[in-house]
Amino acid sequence: MAEQLSVEQNLTKSEKKKIIFLMCSVLLFSVMNGTMFMIAVPDIATSFSLLPSQVSWVVTGYIILYAIGALMYGKLADIYPLKTLLTIGLSLFAAGSILGFFSPNFLMVVFSRMIQAMGASSIVALAFIVPSRYFPEEKGRVLGIVSSTMAFASGIGPVIGGFVAGALNWQFLFLISALVLITIPFFRIWMPEEEKKEGKVDILGAVFIAIAVAALILFITLFTWWYILISIMFFSLFAWRIFNSDNPFIRPDLFRNAPYRTTIIAGFFAIMTMFGMMFMMPLMLSEVNGLNTLFIGLTLFPGAMAAAFMGRWAGILTDKRGSKQVVFIAFALMIIGFFLLSTFIGSPAWVISIVIIISYIAFPFIQTATANLISTVLPRNEIGVGMGVYNLFNFMSGAFGGAVIGKILDYETDMKLNPFSISQDHEIIYSNVFIGLVVLTILNGFFFYFAFKKLRV
Incomplete structure (x- = not known):
């Protein structure tokens, strides 16, 4: 605690601004790296004459290591200096990007993407820890800036990805991410000096949870049933390990913390619906509105810009009103945004572009508030691993939401769940899914309210 306060007190206003600027700059590249390559998947498949199941590893392999990495770096942040972890992470991210640009075959592309993920995951993991460690008095505001950066990057990624892949070649997307190399010297100079803390990482526990998470994400994305059996087996081994190790990878007390557990569950379903919406919109704009990749990105861009602008206000409100209200x-x-999208499916693209702004604005609010709440209800020495688990659940919820909605969209129906919807024919299924997201959000809101009311927190 004394070390935490000394770091906070020794940072000048100028140094704080530099740290925030650096973190948001590399976070922009980390998030963009995921969305840019999703756009480029068809071009990569054409370049190497691949089937959809084969080329999907460009995204699937990245997601698996990104999710696992976010958890691992979170745990390591409770022991090692953030400066050291960021230097390692940024170096891996840049190395994977440079290797990817010169990759002669698809196997090397996938390998490069995995190295990228091993590095890029450090950025998103530590971006949520920096506010709690260095800016405890204004962490809500800083978390708002972090969340708005993520929202902006999610929106600008498809636009840049579509433009670069169309004007040059998909391999040049790797060069954009390689620019993070420039930031490493600045992190070495501007980040505060910290001492290594006591503790060590339970390697066996880390291996168990990594295999369990990898198998679960593979099951979610591929729907191959034996992956879920592997996942259950290794989650069981991990549970056995944390109860029988003197120094477990994650202490069981973390999950006994009721406010933390409630926030993780509510955040999982909230982020699942948000990522489900983000997954569905490009499909809908392509199928219903007939837009190409670039125009899909431009249609979604105003929403991302609005989310980036409102992220700052989400942070200010969190500091002033408290996380739960936000x-x-x-x-x-x-709820309002999903209902309006359900109603206006089938409208011209410019109408959808306006309507979707409300849903996008919710993203920095939910992410800022839940991250701030977690940092409040956890002991300071568990914030790193707690945030790691939070990020892990976010990534899994995104994969789960996309997989489930993808399956639902395969079906046809002529029954409208929204009586105000203007959708017709196959458009109706999109409208109905958004009504489903409305219902899920209402149920999630009731769960969050009554859980905290019972806890009296």
Whole structure:
């Protein structure tokens, strides 16, 4: 605690601004790296004459290591200096990017993407820890800036990815990410000096949870049933390990913390609906509105810009009103936004571009509030691993939401769940899915409210 306060007190206003600027700069590249390559998947398949199941590893392999890495770096942050972890992570991210640009075959492309993920995951993991460690008095505001950066990067990624892949070649997307190499000297100079803390990492526990998470994500994305059996087996081994090790990878007490557990569950379903919406919109704009990749990106861009702008206000509100109130604001925005999208499916693209702004704005509100709440309800020495688990659940919820909605969209129906919807024919299924997201968000809101009311927190 004394070390935490000394770091906070020794940072000048100028140094704080430099750290925030650096973190948001590399976070922009980390998030963009995922969305840019999703756009480029068809071009990669054409370049190497691949089937969809084969080329999907460009995304699937990245997601698996990104999710696992976010958890691992979170745990390591409780022991090692953030400066050291960021130097390692950024170096791996840049190395994977440079290797990817010169990759002669698809196997090397996938390998490069995995190295990228091993590095890029450090950025998103530590971006949520920096506010709690260095800016405890204004962490809500800083978390708002972090969340708005992620929202902006999610929106600008498809636009840049579509433009670069169309004008040059998909391999040049690797060069964009390689620019993070420039930031390493600045992190070495500007990040505060910290001492290594006591503790060590339970390697066996880390291996168990890594295999369990990898198998679970593979099951979610591929729907191959034996992956879920592997996942259950290794989650069981991990549970056995944390109860029988003197120094477990994650202490069981973390999951006994009721406010933390409630926030993780509510955040999982909230982020699942948000990522489900983000997954569905490009499909809908392509199928219903007939837009190409570039125009899909441009249609979604105003929403991303609005989310980036509102992220700052989400942070300010979190500091002033408290995390729980901001969570309810996010739920309200999600319900209104999903209902309006359900109603206007089938409208011209410019109408969708305006309507989707409300849903996008909810993203920084829910992410800022839940991250801030977690940093408040956890002991300071568990914030790193707690945030790691939070990020892990976020990535898994995104994969789960996309997989489930993808299966639902395969079906046809002529029954409208929304009586105000203007959708017709196959458009109806999109409208109905958004009504499903409305219902899920309402149920999630009730769960969050009554859980915290019972806890009296």
